[in-house]
Amino acid sequence: MKLRFDRGTIVLTDPPKELDLVGAPGVRWDPRVHAHRAPASQYPALKRWLLHRGSRFQDIPPPARPTHELWSDVDLRPYQEAALSAWELGHRRGVVALPTGSGKTRLALAAMHRTRLSTLCLVPTRVLLDQWLREIGALYQGPVGCYGDGVRRWAPLTIATFESAYRHMDQLGDRFDLVIVDEVHHFGGGLRDETLEMTIADARLGLTATPSRDPGVAARLTELVGATVFELAVADLAGGFLASFDAITLYLDLVPEERTAYTSLAALFRSAHADFRQMVPNGSWADFTHYSARTPEGRRALSAWRQMRRLLAFTYAKRRTLESLLGRHRHSRVLIFTADNETAYAIAREHLVMPLTCDISRPERDDVLERFRRGDLRTLVSARVLNEGLDVPDADVAVVVGGALGEREHVQRVGRLLRPSEGKRAVVYELVTRNTIEVGQARRRRQGLVVRRSAQL
Amino acid sequence: MLSADLLSYSVAGTLAVPHFLGEHDHPWIRVLLEEHERFIGRPQRELEARLRDPLPCESPPRKLKLAIQVLGRLRLRERKSAVPPRRARAHVFGEAARTSAPPQAILSKVATSLGVSVEELQDSLFGDLPGERLVAAPAQPLSAVELALRCNLVVVQGMLFRATVVRIEVEGNTRVLVRHAKWRGLICAVAERSGSASATLEISGPFALFRNTGLYGRALGELVPLLAWCPRFRLRAECVLHERRLTLQLATGDPIFPSSAPRRYDSLVEERFAREFRRLAPVWDVIREPEPIAAGGTLIFPDFALRHRSDPSREWLLEIVGFWTPDYVARKLALYRSARLPNLILCIDEGRNCAEGDLPSGARVVRYRRRVDAAAVLHVIESTPCSCYPSARPGTEFRCSRGLSLRRLPRADA
Numbered sequence: 037m038k039l040r041f042d043r044g045t046i047v048l049t050d051p052p053k054e055l056d057l058v059g060a061p062g063v064r065w066d067p068r069v070h071a072h073r074a075p076a077s078q079y080p081a082l083k084r085w086l087l088h089r090g091s092r093f094q095d096i097p098p099p100a101r102p103t104h105e106l107w108s109d110v111d112l113r114p115y116q117e118a119a120l121s122a123w124e125l126g127h128r129r130g131v132v133a134l135p136t137g138s139g140k141t142r143l144a145l146a147a148m149h150r151t152r153l154s155t156l157c158l159v160p161t162r163v164l165l166d167q168w169l170r171e172i173g174a175l176y177q178g179p180v181g182c183y184g185d186g187v188r189r190w191a192p193l194t195i196a197t198f199e200s201a202y203r204h205m206d207q208l209g210d211r212f213d214l215v216i217v218d219e220v221h222h223f224g225g226g227l228r229d230e231t232l233e234m235t236i237a238d239a240r241l242g243l244t245a246t247p248s249r250d251p252g253v254a255a256r257l258t259e260l261v262g263a264t265v266f267e268l269a270v271a272d273l274a275g276g277f278l279a280s281f282d283a284i285t286l287y288l289d290l291v292p293e294e295r296t297a298y299t300s301l302a303a304l305f306r307s308a309h310a311d312f313r314q315m316v317p318n319g320s321w322a323d324f325t326h327y328s329a330r331t332p333e334g335r336r337a338l339s340a341w342r343q344m345r346r347l348l349a350f351t352y353a354k355r356r357t358l359e360s361l362l363g364r365h366r367h368s369r370v371l372i373f374t375a376d377n378e379t380a381y382a383i384a385r386e387h388l389v390m391p392l393t394c395d396i397s398r399p400e401r402d403d404v405l406e407r408f409r410r411g412d413l414r415t416l417v418s419a420r421v422l423n424e425g426l427d428v429p430d431a432d433v434a435v436v437v438g439g440a441l442g443e444r445e446h447v448q449r450v451g452r453l454l455r456p457s458e459g460k461r462a463v464v465y466e467l468v469t470r471n472t473i474e475v476g477q478a479r480r481r482r483q484g485l486v487v488r489r490s491a492q493l
Numbered sequence: 494m495l496s497a498d499l500l501s502y503s504v505a506g507t508l509a510v511p512h513f514l515g516e517h518d519h520p521w522i523r524v525l526l527e528e529h530e531r532f533i534g535r536p537q538r539e540l541e542a543r544l545r546d547p548l549p550c551e552s553p554p555r556k557l558k559l560a561i562q563v564l565g566r567l568r569l570r571e572r573k574s575a576v577p578p579r580r581a582r583a584h585v586f587g588e589a590a591r592t593s594a595p596p597q598a599i600l601s602k603v604a605t606s607l608g609v610s611v612e613e614l615q616d617s618l619f620g621d622l623p624g625e626r627l628v629a630a631p632a633q634p635l636s637a638v639e640l641a642l643r644c645n646l647v648v649v650q651g652m653l654f655r656a657t658v659v660r661i662e663v664e665g666n667t668r669v670l671v672r673h674a675k676w677r678g679l680i681c682a683v684a685e686r687s688g689s690a691s692a693t694l695e696i697s698g699p700f701a702l703f704r705n706t707g708l709y710g711r712a713l714g715e716l717v718p719l720l721a722w723c724p725r726f727r728l729r730a731e732c733v734l735h736e737r738r739l740t741l742q743l744a745t746g747d748p749i750f751p752s753s754a755p756r757r758y759d760s761l762v763e764e765r766f767a768r769e770f771r772r773l774a775p776v777w778d779v780i781r782e783p784e785p786i787a788a789g790g791t792l793i794f795p796d797f798a799l800r801h802r803s804d805p806s807r808e809w810l811l812e813i814v815g816f817w818t819p820d821y822v823a824r825k826l827a828l829y830r831s832a833r834l835p836n837l838i839l840c841i842d843e844g845r846n847c848a849e850g851d852l853p854s855g856a857r858v859v860r861y862r863r864r865v866d867a868a869a870v871l872h873v874i875e876s877t878p879c880s881c882y883p884s885a886r887p888g889t890e891f892r893c894s895r896g897l898s899l900r901r902l903p904r905a906d907a
Contacts, residue, residue, distance in 0.1 A: 042699055043678045043698075043699040044699060044700055044708075045699045045700060045702075062703075064702050064703070066702050068680050068682055068695075068697070069680065073699070073702055075700065075703055202708065203708070205708075206678055206699075206708065227707040227708075230700075230706050230707060230708055233700075234700075234708075326498065329498065329554065329555070335554060339545075342545075366593065377624075378538075378624075381619060381622075381624075384586075384618075384619075385615075385618070385619075386596070387589075387596065388585055388586060388589035388596045388599055388600075389586065389589065390582065390586040393622075395622040395623055395624075396622075397579075400579050400582075403583075407587070412587055412590060413586060413587065413590050414590050415590070
C-alpha cells in the first residue's frame with residue numbers, strides 16, 4: 037500500500053485485500069481515481085490507525101528538516117516558558133493567547149528551535165511577513181522560505197501570508213511537520229480553514245492576543261489547531277513585562293446640529309430595530325441586516341445606521357479634542373486610531389499627520405515605520421493597519437477616535453503601546469460621544485483589557 | 494468572491510434558478526452607467542458616496558448592489574497628480590513633524606519647494622489612493638447589455654464557488670476546458686457521448702469527496718466563461734447554497750459574459766507551423782484539435798490533423814513535442830507508442846534528445862529547432878501512403894494523456 041499527498045488530500049493506493057479501510061479516519065472511496073482518499077489533516081490519525089493494525093505501507097516522504105546547528109539559542113521569559121510547556125503537554129497542539137507586545141513571535145521561534153521540526157508560519161499580512169522573516173533571520177542562519185508578496189520560495193522554515201498559503205497549500209501541504217498560525221483568531225469560521233485542512237502537519241500552534249469567545253469558532257479552532265492551552269491578558273503583564281498605562285476616557289458632546297441629525301437618524305433606526313427585536317428576540321445583527329435589506333423601511337433603517345456611524349466617526353468635539361491632545365503630546369510618539377479610512381484621511385489632511393492604511397503601499401509603510409522609529413515622524417493615524425501584529429516602535433500615546441470591531445480591536449490597539457522600556461508609562465485616550473451608541477461600545481471594548489483567566493497548566 | 498447575500502436565485506425543487514439580469518433590467522442599468530459617466534474625472538469616493546443613495550428610477554436593490562460591485566471591479570480609475578503622491582506625503586508629513594507651524598504654512602512652504610501650487614499639492618497628497626483616483630471612462634463604451642452579462646457571470650461564478658462537482662456535456666473546445674481544469678488542480682473525468690466530438694466532463698476538486706471548498710469552487714467558476722466558446726454545452730453543478738444542496742443548470746444561450754477568445758495555439762511554434770503549412774500546401778486542411786484518439790485505454794489529444802481536401806481519407810495526425818519536462822515527454826511518447834498509429838508525424842525539438850528507441854514504431858519523425866519546417870512535413874505526407882487512424886469508440890474507458898484521470902461515464906442519453 038502506498039500513501040501519497042495529492043492536492044490537499046492523502047490518496048491510498050493498492051491496500052492489501054485483508055485491510056478494511058471503512059473505519060480509517062477520514063478515508064473514503066474515490067471512484068474518480070479508483071483509490072481511497074482522506075483529507076490531508078487526517079494524515080497523522082490515519083498513520084496511527086494503520087500502524088496500530090500492523091499494516092505495511094510506503095509512507096509520504098518525510099518533510100525536510102531545518103539544520104539544528106544553524107539555530108542560535110532562543111531565551112524565553114518565565115511566562116513564555118510556561119506557555120511553551122503547556123503547548124508541549126498538549127501534544128504540540130493548541131492556542132496560546134498572550135497580549136500584544138508580550139513576545140508571541142519569540143515563543144514561536146522557540147517552538148521551532150526546540151522541536152527541530154520543519155515549520156510553516158502563517159501570518160495575516162505582507163508587512164508581518166517581512167517582520168517574521170527578519171526575526172527568524174536573526175536567529176536562524178539557514179535559508180528561510182517565503183510565500184507571499186510575489187515570492188514563492190520554499191525552505192524547511194517558511195513564512196507565508198494567509199492568502200498565499202490558501203492558494204498554495206495544495207502544493208505545500210506535505211512539506212511541513214509544524215504549522216504556526218499568527219493571529220489565529222482569523223481562523224475557525226471561513227475559507228481560510230481550508231488551508232489547515234490541506235496540510236499533513238501534526239504539530240500546530242496558534243497565537244493570538246484575542247481568542248474568540250464564540251463557542252462555534254472556538255470549537256472549530258480546537259479541531260483545526262487545538263484548544264487554548266495558555267492565556268494571559270494585558271492586566272496580567274502590565275507594569276512588569278509590559279509597560280504600565282493609563283486609560284483615559286474623554287466624554288464629549290455633539291453640537292446642536294449634530295445632535296438633531298443624530299436624534300432623527302437614531303429614531304429611524306431604533307424603530308426598525310425594535311420591530312425586528314419583537315419578531316426575533318434572539319436575532320443577531322447579521323439576521324437584522326439580512327431581514328432589513330428586504331424592505332424599503334429596513335433599508336432606510338440600515339442607511340440611518342451607517343449615517344449615524346459616519347456622523348460619530350469624527351464629530352466637531354472630537355476634532356477640537358484631537359487638536360488639543362496633539363498639541364499636548366507634541367513630543368511623544370502618538371498613534372491615532374479611527375473607525376474607518378475616510379476619517380483617517382480627514383485627520384491626515386487636517387493635522388498633517390501620516391496615515392497608515394491598507395491603501396498605502398508596503399514599501400511606503402515600511403519607510404513610514406522606519407521614519408517613525410527614527411523620530412522623523414511623531415504621529416501616525418490608522419483605521420486597521422496598526423491593529424494587528426505590526427511592530428510599532430516606541431509609541432507611548434494612543435488616541436482612539438473611533439472603533440468598529442469591539443473588544444478584540446481595542447486590546448490590539450492598546451497593545452501597540454505596551455512594548456516595555458525604561459520608565460515608560462503609556463497613555464490611551466478614548467474619545468466617546470455622550471448619549472450615543474458609542475457609550476455602550478466603549479464599555480464593551482474595555483472589557484478585553486481586564487484579567488481574563490490565569491495560565492492553564 | 495460574491496458574498497452570499499448578493500446571490501440572487503429562486504429554488505424550484507432541487508434546482509437553483511439564478512435570477513439573471515435581462516432586458517427588463519437594462520433601463521436602470523443605463524441610468525447607473527449614466528451616473529458613472531457623470532462622475533468621470535471626479536474622485537472615486539464621490540461616486541461611491543453618490544451610489545450609496547438610490548438611483549432616480551426604480552431598481553431592484555440587490556441587483557443594483559451587484560451591478561455597482563461589478564462596475565467597481567472593472568477598475569475604471571486613473572491617477573493624475575502634479576507631484577508623485579508618495580513624494581508629496583514624505584515632504585508634507587515630514588515637514589509637519591519638524592515644525593509647529595500651522596498646516597497652511599507648512600503646505601505653502603512644501604508647495605514652493607516642490608514648484609507647485611498649494612491646491613496641486615493637496616490634490617497630489619492622496620491622489621494614488623483608491624478613493625481619490627479619478628473615475629475614468631472605459632476603453633470601449635460599456636453598454637447595459639454588457640454590464641448585465643458581466644453581472645450574470647459573477648452570479649453564476651458565485652454559485653459555483655459553493656459547488657462540489659460540475660458535469661458538462663459539451664461539443665467542441667473540450668480541450669480548453671480540460672486544460673484549464675488540469676491547470677487549476679481539478680480532477681476531470683471524461684467520457685465520449687458518441688463518435689462525434691461531443692463529450693461529457695465531470696470536473697471536481699480533490700476535496701469534493703468530503704465537502705465543497707472555496708479553493709476548488711473558484712476554479713470551477715473559472716470554467717464558465719470558457720463555455721461560451723463551445724458551440725453547445727449543458728452544465729449541471731451540485732452546489733451548497735445557504736446550507737441547502739441544490740443543482741445549478743446552465744446551457745448554450747444563457748446570458749453570460751464570455752471569456753476572451755481562448756488561445757488557439759499552445760505555442761508560437763504551433764501557430765507558425767499552421768500558418769506556414771496552410772500557405773505551402775493549400776490542398777491540405779490544417780485541423781486544430783482533431784478528435785481525441787483512443788490509445789490503449791487512454792485518450793490522446795493530437796495537436797493537428799492534416800487532411801487532404803479532395804481525398805479526406807488521406808489524413809495525418811501531427812504532434813509537436815516541444816519544450817516540456819522529460820517525464821512529460823516520456824509519458825507522451827509511451828502513449829503514442831501504445832497507440833500504434835500508422836499515420837502519425839512527430840515533430841520533436843532537437844533539444845529533447847529523444848533516442849530512436851523511445852519513439853513510436855512507424856511514426857514519421859521531423860526534428861526541429863525553433864520552428865517546424867512545413868516543407869519537411871509536406872514531404873513526409875506526400876511521399877508516404879497513409880491509412881486512417883482508429884478513432885475512439887463510445888463507452889471506452891480512458892486515461893488522459895495529460896495526466897488527468899478519466900473514466901467511463903454513463904452516456905448522457907442512457
